[in-house]
Amino acid sequence: MNSGQLIDLFLDMMAAERGAARNTLDAYRRDLDDMSMRLSSRDRTWLDAQTPHLEACLAELAREGLAASTAARRLSATRRLFRFLLAEGYRTDDPARSLTGPKRGRPLPKIMSEADVDALFAAAEELDGARGIRARALLEILYAGGLRVSELVALPIAAISQRSGTLHIKGKGGRERLVPLTQPATEALRAWLEVRDQTLPKGRTANLAKAQRFLFPSSSAASGHLTREQFARILKELARTAGLDEAKVSPHVLRHAFATHLLANGADLRSVQALLGHADISTTQIYTHVLEERLKALVETAHPLAKR
Structure with a gap:
């Protein structure tokens, strides 16, 4: 089963069991499609990727200057997908379990002069x-x-x-x-x-x-x-x-x-x-x-x- 099909199965589950809204599902698809592309460039899929491959993808996001909130959202979607793959028997491990997200700085307060x-x-x-x-x-x-x-x-x-x-x-x-x-x-x-x-x-x-x-x-x-x-x-x-x-x-x-x-x-x-x-x-x-x-x-x- 290819990466796109695995993502489809995951999104079907989110819609049926979690009642996820269309906007939420679309956001998950964008994030997971992006991570799929990055794994593919390393000759990996959702079924055989390991923790170092995922870390490399996240490091790439940082080098590209993506906002910490965007990178954190990609990581969250990735974690959810791997938990789904583990629960459904597509994998026997969860390589995303030990990943840590980017630190998000607290926004500076709005002030007046x-x-x-x-x-x-x-x-x-x-x-x-x-x-x-x-x-x-x-x-x-x-x-x-x-x-x-x-x-x-x-x-x-x-x-x-x-x-x-x-x-x-x-x-x-x-x-x-x-x-x-x-x-x-x-x-x-x-x-x-x-x-x-x-x-x-x-x-x-x-x-x-x-x-x-x-x-x-x-x-x-x-x-x-x-x-x-x-x-x-x-x-x-x-x-x-x-x-x-x-x-x-x-x-x-x-x-x-x-x-x-x-x-x-x-x-x-x-x-x-x-x-x-x-x-x-x-x-x-x-x-x-x-x-x-x-x-x-x-x-x-x-x-x-x-x-x-």
Whole structure:
């Protein structure tokens, strides 16, 4: 039985037993046809290929500059096919079992420049009344503390310590942390608290009681507080006013900006980890590209050999 027929049998099984969709089957066929071609150039088929032949094919993919995600997908399809051949008795071994996939680097977080953030704040200053005061408070607290959007919109009044200028945040997994606020954030918060009661919902006592618990109440949300979607719309509106690309502005991008700008201005990774509420330092290490750039600049400006 030739390689094409073996692939057909495998895809028939995927369709019948796994209910694979047509797009999935087409993707498997493309990946397996490509690997078949590479094995054929080494005078091998799916029935007699060994681990070194497969390793050579994967190395060839790397030399051709294919993305790590593409190579990983080819390897995944290959592994599935060999498991099928082993289960159906076409082979007595699985040469793909010991293969390791290419390392896929974590994508760098999308960030905003400090100038872009300043433009957002300037746009918020143009809004009048309680709506503008709320927008400025939301931005200041998010950017000053690097909060997750879910933490920001559901902030209870009880989380605020105006005396110490901090917020008590209960984050993912119930982990708690103290977030210090900058002076502008503290002032924006104070201004919002002065007008917040004007925005409280009117009507049923139950709705009012629920909304009163939150720093940013909402009369239209069942939760009683501003929703993530409502805040996202506020940001999009500010981005339009600021002349920024709306697609590149989101609450999470502002959280990334908070971390990136802190590191760029001298903060250490452990401090940023604590402020972000990351349980593991490895999560915070997506920002190390900023540290690397700062260290390069430091060597170029401060190292005596760089001045020669």
